Amino acid sequence: YFIYFFYFSYFIFYNFYFLTFLFILFSLFYFIYLFYFLLYPLLFLFFIFLYIYIYIYIYIYLYYRLCSLSYITLIFAIFGSFLRFFAMMNPIFGFICSDYAFLFITFYPHFCSHLFSLPFCTLF
Numbered sequence: 001y002f003i004y005f006f007y008f009s010y011f012i013f014y015n016f017y018f019l020t021f022l023f024i025l026f027s028l029f030y031f032i033y034l035f036y037f038l039l040y041p042l043l044f045l046f047f048i049f050l051y052i053y054i055y056i057y058i059y060i061y062l063y064y065r066l067c068s069l070s071y072i073t074l075i076f077a078i079f080g081s082f083l084r085f086f087a088m089m090n091p092i093f094g095f096i097c098s099d100y101a102f103l104f105i106t107f108y109p110h111f112c113s114h115l116f117s118l119p120f121c122t123l124f
Helices: 001-012 014-034 034-065 070-090 091-096 100-102 107-123
Strands: none
Touching: 014 034
16 A cells, blocks of 8 residues: 555655655565565475375365265375375385386276276367
């Protein structure tokens, strides 16, 4: 509000208000630059945990809601989602334990997900 007020009052009172607007603007950028080393790890952690949440939610939805309605499939979906996430984050573990290693844990939901994706792939 103050930034826009000083900006529009610049056309009427040139000397004081425009300089105040510039002072507020550049001090805002200075504090962003000053606390950037504190804001960046928080943003990094926020997006990492958001990615984990979205990935696990999509995994559980696909493997539990679309494939079967048993509690053991839900447990396998939660366990397999954590395994898949850490295998994707770690390149060595992801190279050794590829996608076929998780078929031993969740073979039936994985097979059903391919079956359910076939009509959508042929439609689009």
